Amino acid sequence: xxxxxxxxxxxxxxxxxxxxxxxxxxxxxxxxxxxxxxxxxxxxxxxxxxxxxxxxxxxxxxxxxxxxxxxxxxxxxxxxxxxxxxxxxxxxxxxxxxxxxxxxxxxxxxxxxxxxxxxxxxxxxxxxxxxxxxxxxxxxx
Amino acid sequence: xxxxxxxxxxxxxxxxxxxxxxxxxxxxxxxxxxxxxxxxxxxxxxxxxxxxxxxxxxxxxxxxxxxxxxxxxxxxxxxxxxxxxxxxxxxxxxxxxxxxxxxxxxxxxxxxxxxxxxxxxxxxxxxxxxxxxxxxxxxxxxxxxxxxxxxxxxxxxxxxxxxxxxxxxxxxxxxxxxxxxxxxxxxxxxxxxxxxxxxxxxxxxxxxxxxxxxxxxxxxxxxxxxxxxxxxxxxxxxxxxxxxxxxxxxxxxxxxxxxxxxxxxxxxxxxxxxxxxxxxxxxxxxxxxxxxxxxxxxxxxxxxxxxxxxxxxxxxxxxxxxxxxxxxxxxxxxxxxxxxxxxxxxxxxxxxxxxxxxxxxxxxxxxxxxxxxxxxxxxxxxxxxxxxxxxxxxxxxxxxxxxxxxxxxxxxxxxxxxxxxxxxxxxxxxxxx
Numbered sequence: 001x002x003x004x005x006x007x008x009x010x011x012x013x014x015x016x017x018x019x020x021x022x023x024x025x026x027x028x029x030x031x032x033x034x035x036x037x038x039x040x041x042x043x044x045x046x047x048x049x050x051x052x053x054x055x056x057x058x059x060x061x062x063x064x065x066x067x068x069x070x071x072x073x074x075x076x077x078x079x080x081x082x083x084x085x086x087x088x089x090x091x092x093x094x095x096x097x098x099x100x101x102x103x104x105x106x107x108x109x110x111x112x113x114x115x116x117x118x119x120x121x122x123x124x125x126x127x128x129x130x131x132x133x134x135x136x137x138x139x140x141x
Numbered sequence: 142x143x144x145x146x147x148x149x150x151x152x153x154x155x156x157x158x159x160x161x162x163x164x165x166x167x168x169x170x171x172x173x174x175x176x177x178x179x180x181x182x183x184x185x186x187x188x189x190x191x192x193x194x195x196x197x198x199x200x201x202x203x204x205x206x207x208x209x210x211x212x213x214x215x216x217x218x219x220x221x222x223x224x225x226x227x228x229x230x231x232x233x234x235x236x237x238x239x240x241x242x243x244x245x246x247x248x249x250x251x252x253x254x255x256x257x258x259x260x261x262x263x264x265x266x267x268x269x270x271x272x273x274x275x276x277x278x279x280x281x282x283x284x285x286x287x288x289x290x291x292x293x294x295x296x297x298x299x300x301x302x303x304x305x306x307x308x309x310x311x312x313x314x315x316x317x318x319x320x321x322x323x324x325x326x327x328x329x330x331x332x333x334x335x336x337x338x339x340x341x342x343x344x345x346x347x348x349x350x351x352x353x354x355x356x357x358x359x360x361x362x363x364x365x366x367x368x369x370x371x372x373x374x375x376x377x378x379x380x381x382x383x384x385x386x387x388x389x390x391x392x393x394x395x396x397x398x399x400x401x402x403x404x405x406x407x408x409x410x411x412x413x414x415x416x417x418x419x420x421x422x423x424x425x426x427x428x429x430x431x432x433x434x435x436x437x438x439x440x441x442x443x444x445x446x447x448x449x450x451x452x453x454x455x456x457x458x459x460x461x462x463x464x465x466x467x468x469x470x471x472x473x474x475x476x477x478x479x480x481x482x483x484x485x486x487x488x489x490x491x492x493x494x495x496x497x498x499x500x501x502x503x504x505x506x507x508x509x510x511x512x513x514x515x516x517x518x519x520x521x522x523x524x525x526x527x528x529x530x531x532x533x534x535x536x537x538x539x540x541x542x543x544x545x546x547x548x549x550x551x552x553x554x555x556x557x558x559x560x561x562x563x564x565x566x567x568x569x570x571x572x573x574x
Contacts, residue, residue, distance in 0.1 A: 008524030009516070011553050036527045041550050044525060063555045065521040098524055114523070117348075 001122050001132045002070040003112070004052045006078065008045040012038065013057070017045060023062055029055050032138055035101035037108060047113065048073075048138060065123040071114045072122055075131040078109040085112065085115055094134040110138070144260035144292070145253070148400050149455045153448065156456070160196040160403050161426035168192045168201065171434050174219040177212055178202075178436060180401055194430040198403065198426060199414060205221050206239065209379065214240040217433050223431050224263045226493065230278040231378045238278075241378055242432040248287065250429055251381050254398045255288020255374075261396065261453070262347055262372040264318050266293030269344075269379070271311055273321035273329075274352065275562050276300040280382025281352050285320045285374075288384060294318075301325060301561040304332050311345060312338060318347040320374070323355040323363060325496055326566035330366030331559070339370050345426025349374045351383050354442075354463045354481055354564050358488030359394075362495045379438055380425050386460060394459030401429045404458060406446055420445045423460065439464045471569065473508045476545045483512060483547075486538050488497055492520040492531055494555045501569040508571065512539065515554055 010016040017036070024031065030050040037044045049055045052068065059066045076082040083102075090097065094118040103110055110133065115121035125132055143149050151159070169189040171178040174483065181202040182188065191200055198294050208217070215222060225242040242518040243251070264270060274281030289296040297314060299307055301321065307329060311319070318526060326348055333340065351374035363371045374384035375395050385395035397404050405572045406421040407414055415421040422429055422444045427435045443464040450456050455483075465479035472478075480499055502509045514535065522528055532549055541544045 007521070008520050009551075009553060011556070019559075033416050039529065040553075044523060044526070044528065046523060048511070063553070065516065067517060067521050067523055069523045075242065098526075 001126075001140055003048060003073050003133070003135050004120065005069050005071045005112070005114070006047045006052065006055055006059070007048060007067050007069060008047065008059060010043045010045055012040065012042055016043075020045065020059070020062065020064070023058060024049065025053060027054060027058050029058075033101065033103050033110070035099075037099065046099075069114060070118055071112050072118070072125065073110055073112045073133040074125055075108050075110050075133055078107050079105045082109065083111070089124065089128050090115070090121070090128070093120070095121050095124065109131060142260045142263065142265070143454065144257040145567075148398075149257060149396070149457055151400075151456060152316060153456055156573075157195050158401065159188055159309055160428060163197075163400070164195055164198060164403065165189065167193050167426070167428050167430070167434050168436070171219050171436060175217060175434075177208065177217055195403065198437070199403065201426075201437050203412065203424070203439055204435055205439050206441075209239045210237050210413055213237045217241050219434050220244055220431055227283075228278075228355070229280045229283075229378060229382065239378060241280075244431040247381070247430055247432045251284060251384060252287035252291040254381070254401060255284055255384035256291040257396075258374050258384050258400060259288050259292055259294070259318070259349065261387055261389040261455075262349060262370070263390060264292065264347060264349075266287070266349075268295060268317040269295045270318045270320060271297045271299055271316040273299045273301055273306070273307055273319060273325060274383070274568045275325060279562070280378050281320075281322075281562075284376070284382035284384055285349070287451075298472070304329065304561070308333055308336055308338070312343055315344040318349060319345055319367075319369070320349040322352045322372070322560070322563055323350040323359055324353065324560045325562065326350055326363045326371070327359070327366065327563075328559040330363065333540055334366070337413075343368075345369050348372065349387070351375055354465060354469070355461065356481055356485045356488060358485055359495060362488055373462075375463075377440060377442075379435055380427055380440075381430065385425070385486075386462075389453040389455060393451065394461055396455055396457045397446075397460055399458055401427065402426050403444060404460070406444070407439075408484065409439075409443070418445055418447065420464070444571065448573065469567070471499075471510075471567065473501060473510050474545055475509055476543065477544050478510070478545070482543050483539065484566075486535065486542050487514055490535055490538065492517055493535065494554075494557075496559065496567060498557050501567070501571055503571045511547065511550055512547045513550045513552045513557060515557055516551055518554065 030049040034047045098114045100113045172189050224244045227243045231239040272285045276282030348369045348371040360371050372388040374383050374387045376385040385393045403426045405424040409422040423440045445461050447459045465481045499514040500511040536549045
């Protein structure tokens, strides 16, 4: 139920993300989702990709600083109020969210969450009958 | 092992006598052969007759780098040019380079002092020594080269650069010792790690590093990365090149070969000798050189001298680690900052690579100090808070050591240029205004 997310450290310079996108594209690696956290000097690019191992290998070869983090991805209906329900469950279980991002697709919305306590988060979400995606589901999107 | 026991372990009173005799001779030579020195001595009302013992050295005028530029290229030679068998020159980042000339005897003194440095760190005639200092006008390459040949070791005259080849030959030939700048040693260590060749496949045991100031932390870094013992070799072109002094296996100060290069420490402002053991500017008089002797040459290097006998048995004076070159000192918002202080902070924090760039500028009439550093691979995080905390940690440590708050910029891996020779670690854009 855990998904591997790549994080790439990038300086805030013109063309850095372009470069990463190009390298992954040339290696035939697809991006399912991404987000960028940034401050004035640097950014952390977080990526969900179709082939994690290959992506790490080629990014390292190109001397990028890459790390892998486990995250969870849950699916909920793409309707008003459904995110609030999910968040209430998480908050009530005293799980702290380090960061999260989301993308919607027709009737579904997919939310990627990096909680402080991964195991507990998975447990709670499952107990509340929420749909967690496995890597295979996600990479097929 | 000691190369020249008679000299290196000489009784200190004997040494002072020898230095006195040699000083008198060199002063006579320059007074009669070099108009520059004669003029300066006459201005001070000093003649060679005033020099009797080594204590009389304080009567002599100082020489500074500008004097070498003013007398470019050959006006400071104390022998006819026909006696000069080799020329070297400094890189000279600004204006004219500094040119030095060696007689045949000067070259033999040079290979003698380098032989002492190499022997003091355990290099013998059985050993293969890879010289990765630049060859050419720079004194590093040929200086080490002569010393290795003198002790009968095998020189691999690699010169600097061509890093892949350096590693290949180091591996295939089985180099026991490496001589280069400390920053290049770090880069070689990093490249060996990347190459995937196990460190056990190398025979490297000894590093002889110099030509730029380095810190104790950098020594640890190099020793760990290359699996060797790293030693300082000190020198400057104006005096002879590398080999003015070198560390012994005790790694407790750099032994100066004072039978050839007489050291003094003076207050850089008043130019008066400091109390023994106190810190100040290092000044050398070359008491045996023929081609281009230097009288009381101000090195700009800040250090102190220790006259106690070393555990290795040598009695020769030891110089403590160079705090910095007064030329390298940056004055930022009125605060004196040495690049060596910045380096020591970076090296004591395990989260950062030992490579950095200091950028100084002036924005709206205020000096700015930016320090670029690379985070080590294992310390990158997907969490912004952790990355920002890393930045805060190094910033506050810098502030407490250098006394002002720098703008620390975390940069991507390998984005700071690795140097093959002397590392360029400071860019001061204020000078362009």
